[in-house]
Amino acid sequence: MSERKFTEQELVRRAKLEKLIENKSNPYEVSKYVRTHSLKELIELFGGYEKDELATLQQTEISIAGRIKLYREAGNKAAFLNIEDQDSDIQVYVRQDEIGDAAFANFRELDLGDIVGFKGIMMKTNHGELSLRAKEYTLLSKALRPLPDKHAGIQDIEEKYRRRYVDLITNPESKRVFQARTKIIRTMQQILDERGYMEVETPILHSVKGGAAAKPFITHYNALDVDVYLRIATELHLKRLIVGGFDGVYEIGRIFRNEGMSTRHNPEFTSLELYVAYEDMFFLMDLTEEIFRKCNAAVNESSVIEYGGHKLDLSKPFKRLHMVDGIKQVTGVDFWKEMTVEEALELAKKHNVHVEKHNYTVGHIINLFYEEFVESTIIEPTFVYGHPKEISPLSKSNAEDSRFTDRFELFIVGREYANAFSELNDPIDQYDRFNEQIKEAAAGNDEATEMDIDFIEALEHAMPPTAGIGFGIDRLVMLLTNSESIKDVLLFPQLKPRD
Template identity: 80%
Template sequence: MSERKFTEQETIRRAKLLKLQELSQNPFEVTKYERSHSLNEIVSNFNKYTKEELESLNQKEISIAGRIRLYREAGNKAAFVNIDDQNDSLQVYVRLDEIGEEEFGLFRELDLGDIVGFKGILMKTNHGELSLRAKGYTLLSKSLKVLPDKHAGIQDIEEKYRRRYVDLIVNPETKKIFICRTKIIRTIQNVLDAKGYMEVETPILHNIKGGAAAKPFETHYNALDTDVYLRIATELHLKRLIVGGFDGVYEIGRIFRNEGISTRHNPEFTSIELYVAYKDFYFLMDLTEELFRKTNEVVNESQIIKYGEHQLDLSKPFKRLHMVDAIKNLIGVDFWKEMSIDQALELAKKNNIHVEKHQQTVGHIINLFFEEFVESTIIEPTFIYGHPKEISPLSKTNKDDKRFTDRFELFIIGREYANAFSELNDPIDQYERFNDQIKEADAGNDEATEMDIDFIEALEYAMPPTAGIGIGIDRLVMLLTNSESIKDVLLFPQLKNKE
């Protein structure tokens, strides 16, 4: 077994722990500590009082606990510490004549990062800072590691993600992001629950790759002796539930896609998918705007938010623009005109668009033009709708122009935030679409979906007209908390193994 090596400071802290154990004051033997208040409750309820008003109150002794983040002595007989808990920070004033010489001597041996419980009464200093005047303390856990400097924080960005627990200790803004994340998810649930939609859970392990255009992770199911995929979407199972008679179902959960890692992408991420019977994709445009505004309200004070160098007004109606019009408006290429694949390929060549073997259709080329020239230019929230049929195997065909589907994606500052359809419920058409995807796979598209006969059979029992949407929770949190990277809103993002 390899022997661990400790820094000088770590060795000193371990020596302090040994001394406490010899004095029968081992902090790791403490099993619980009853707090009368959180620090936030104290600040919220008592900061309004003046020093004199606090002194005149008939106070009962209170108990609090937290991690020591600052320590400073006031001569040889008193000390101030600041402790943090989940939501707030509070100063504690400790005096030798209040807790006794022996206890004060041990108190002076405490380190930054130690978790301590205090009992006492509230006061305000001459500078007006709300503080607890300690009558006693209990060391609840000893920090054997040295925390990063309070002001400098963690300098190595990857280390910040790798040791998220340290980042949460030293950076209140990080903790605030994840509190906001929970509020955003709860708000989505509350809005959808109030509309009568039901939250459900569907399998993570799938026998068939489907529901999205993405490369899956594969694993082996020993009990069944079969290879399975980690889900790339929840769509096909949720639509089975609509067939089964539910009017509206949604799932918030982890999705797994075997793709690259970047500031926008993590191979496992959280999405919400919602399916509502008897509605179309225009209904989902309105609902998406409502969800974005209501989630923003719980984390920001204004509907005008900042993201990077941009300001966005979420109170304004989101723009709605057909994909073909978006291309035509920006670069003048008109895909409304009927054209052959050869004509489309010539346009692609003229505009330096590379077309893969599996993309040899006009619909694919339209999408390539959009991705190359338009996507990055969209700043204000914009619904891009009318996706070509070839890239939308699960969307209902537009009844006025069979080349396109009733589908939209929401783009903001060049990023996709939502993908929605009027769902294809024709089992015969769906079967042919799956066959087309098989042909694409044979031509080299490793993101093509597979044939799902069970889903076809589900549609054959009749699915009502249905609207379905997927929204990326992580990107929504990034937007509403002004976070630059997806790693900033994932508690434990994927990282390369540390050598």
């Protein structure tokens, strides 16, 4: 067993704890503390009173609790401190002649970070600061480790993510981001629930890799003695429910993709997928705008937000751009023209676009041009639609030009926020497209999907025309809270293990 080493301050705090235990005052033995108000409620109730009004106000005893964030003595017989709970902080005024000599002596042994309960009445200081005038206190939990310096905070960014609990204690902005995240998710649910769509749960362990182009995590199911995938999407199970007769279903859940990590990517992330019968992708464009505006209103006061150094007005209609038109605008290359793979490869070579062997189709090359030249130019919210069939194995072909599909992705400041289809409901076409994906996998594409015969059989029972969309919730939270890294909006992001 390795012996733990403590800093001098940690040893001092442990000595204080031992003294409390000797005096039969072990704070860890306190199992409950009744609070009459949160700190936010106190501020709302008493913040509007003047000092003299509060002094004459008939008050019942108030009980509050929180973590000590500031402490300063006012002479030898009084002290001010600030405590903080989930939503707010408030000053507490403690006098020796009000809590007693012995209690005040013990009170002066408290440390920053300790969690304490106070009972008393409300007052305002000569400077007009709302405060609780303490009549008694109870130490509820002893902090055996000091907090980082209140001005410097956690200097090591990785430590901020690794020790999120310290980040939340010391950085109110981090706490606000995660409170906003919850509001955003609740708003999305409310919008969809009000439309009559049903929230459901589907399996996380899949026997077939499908629903997206991504590399999966693989694990072993001992009870069945088979390898299974952690889901890379919820799509195929949700569409089975549309076949089963539900008009609208959605799921908010964790998705797992065994791919790179960056400021925009985490191997596990949260998505919302929605499927609505008898609708198409244009319906989803309108719904997406509504969701973005209402989620923003839930956490921001203005429809104009700032992200990535750009000001974005979410009240304006989102732009709509065909992928081929976007390529033509930026590069001058016109993929509306019919062409052979050889001609497309020659264009790629001319424009220094690298093409992997498994991407030797015109559709893949169109997508590579888009990713290389167009994505980074998109600033305003833009629905990019008309993806080639080869990269959209689950999307309905466009009725006017079967080379392309009725699919869109929402891009803002060069980043994708949503992916939507008019869903392919032709089982024969779907079977053929799965077979094309199998060929891609054989050619080296480890993101190609697999054949899902059960899903084909589901479609053979008839699925109505259906619109489907997936939202990246983490990226939406990043956008609406002006957070640069995805790790800033994940409570516990994936990190490389410590040595």
